[in-house]
Amino acid sequence: MKSSTSQYPVNSVSKLFNAQLHFVRFLTYILILGFGVTIGVIFSFYLKDCTFSLQFTQLSVSALPRKASMQPPPPPPPITETQTSNHSHVGLKEFLKPPPIMHDMDDKELMWRASMSAKIPEYPFDRVPKVAFMFLTRGPLFFAPLWEQFFKGHEGYYSIYVHSNPSFNASQPEKNSVFHGRRIPGKEVQWGNVNMVEAERRLLANALLDVSNQRFVLLSESCIPIFNFTTVYSYLMNSTQNYVMAYDENSPVGRGRYSIRMLPDVSLRQWRKGSQWFEMDRELALEVVSDRKYFPIFQQYCRGSCYADEHYLPTYVSINFWEGNSNRSLTFVDWSRGGPHPATFMRSEVTVEFLEKLRSKRCQYNGNSTNVCFLFARKFLPNTLSRLLNLAPEVMHF
C-alpha cells in the first residue's frame, strides 16, 4: 500500500515522458514505413513483374527444403530467367521435348521409354515430320562434308543420330556441323555379331524419343546419298511402305543359318535374309523396339556365323508386318563380285556415268514403277570424297 501513495507523482512525470516516447516511436515507425515502401517500390520496379514472380519465388523456396531435407539449408534457389518469366507457359511443347542426346538410360530403360506411343493418333499441333538419319559407325564419318552439303538448308526436316564404338574418342565435330552433339551413348559392336542389331535398336529407340521423327534410315560411314534432300524427303514421306529387304535364300548362307532351336516361334519357312540397311516408318520402329518375343530368340540362337544383322529384321518383319513391307532396300550395295563383303568403290570408279547409273534403276514404289529406286549407296572408300563433292551439284543436284 505504501508504494501506491508514492506512485502518484511519479506517474504524472512518466506520463509526460511516455508521451514524448510515443512521439519518437511514432516518428521512427513513419521513417521505417517510408523506407520500406521506398525499397519495395524500387525492388518491384527492378523486378518488373512484381507480385506474380515474388509469389513464385516464395513457392519455390518453400518447396525446395522438402526435396533436400537431408542436406544443410540450400543456397538461395537458382531461379533462372525461364522459370520466373515463362513459368505460366508450360505447354505441350515442353512435355514433348526429347531428352539430351547423351543420357544415362540403360538399354532396358531406353527401350521402355521409346516404346511409348500416343493412343490418340491425331496430333493436336502442327507436326512437321522429320527423317531420322541414323549412322551406325565404327570410327570417323569420312563423308561428313558430303552429308553437310546434302542437309544444307533443310533444317527442321531431319534429325541425326550417330552410334560409334565407345573406344572411338575423337573430338566433337565443330559447333556449326550438323553432327555436333549428335552422338548417342553407344556400346561395343562387332561385325556379324548380334550386338550389331542391339546397336540398330538403340539408334531406333533414341530417334523415337523425338516425336517429330516419322521415317528412320540406317546408314554407315561408307554410305552416301545419291539424290538431293527434297527428293529423299518426299520419297520417304509419301511412301506407303517400309524398306526392309527380305528374301528366302535356299543356300548355306541363307536357310543354312537357321537353327531348329528357334521353333516354334520361328520356322525355316519363315526364315528370311536381307541387307541390314533399312528404312522404316514410326509405327514399325515402335514395333521393333518393343519386340520382346523374337529378338531374345535371335540373341540366344543366332550367334557366330548366323549373322543376326542379316536375318533378324527380315524375318521379324516378314512374319508380322509383311503387308507394309516392300521387301527391298533403299541403299544400293553391289554384291556382284562375290565374297562375304560387298564391293567397295574406289576413287577411279566414281564418275558421272557411274552415279547416273545408280540413280536410274527401276523399282516398284507405292505399287507403281518408278526410276528412283535407291536413295543411298555403299560402300565408298574415304578417298572418293573430293570427287563426290565435286560431282554432287551437277549429278545429284545438291
Ligand SMILES: *[C@@H]1O[C@H](CO)[C@@H](O)[C@H](O)[C@H]1NC(C)=O
Ligand atoms: C519466354 O517464352 C517466349 C515465348 O515462348 C520466348 O520467346 C522467350 O524467349 C522466353 N523467355 C525466356 C527468358 O526464356
Ligand SMILES: *[C@@H]1O[C@H](CO)[C@@H](O)[C@H](O)[C@H]1NC(C)=O
Ligand atoms: C583416346 O584413346 C586413346 C587410347 O585408346 C588414348 O591414348 C587417348 O589419350 C584418348 N584421347 C582422348 C582425347 O581421350
Ligand SMILES: *[C@@H]1O[C@H](CO)[C@@H](O)[C@H](O)[C@H]1NC(C)=O
Ligand atoms: C507427296 O506427293 C504429292 C503429289 O505427288 C506432292 O504434291 C507432295 O508434295 C508430296 N509430299 C511430300 C512430303 O513431298
Ligand SMILES: *[C@@H]1O[C@H](CO)[C@@H](O)[C@H](O)[C@H]1NC(C)=O
Ligand atoms: C514381301 O514378302 C512377303 C513374304 O515374306 C510377301 O508376302 C509379300 O507379298 C512381299 N511384298 C512385296 C511387296 O513383294
Ligand SMILES: *[C@@H]1O[C@H](CO)[C@@H](O)[C@H](O)[C@H]1NC(C)=O
Ligand atoms: C500409278 O500411276 C498411275 C499413272 O501414272 C496412276 O493413275 C495410279 O494412281 C498410280 N497408282 C498408284 C497405286 O499410285
Ligand SMILES: *[C@@H]1O[C@H](CO)[C@@H](O)[C@H](O)[C@H]1NC(C)=O
Ligand atoms: C533435286 O533433285 C531433283 C532431281 O533428282 C531435281 O529435279 C530438283 O530440282 C532438285 N532440287 C533442288 C532443290 O535442287
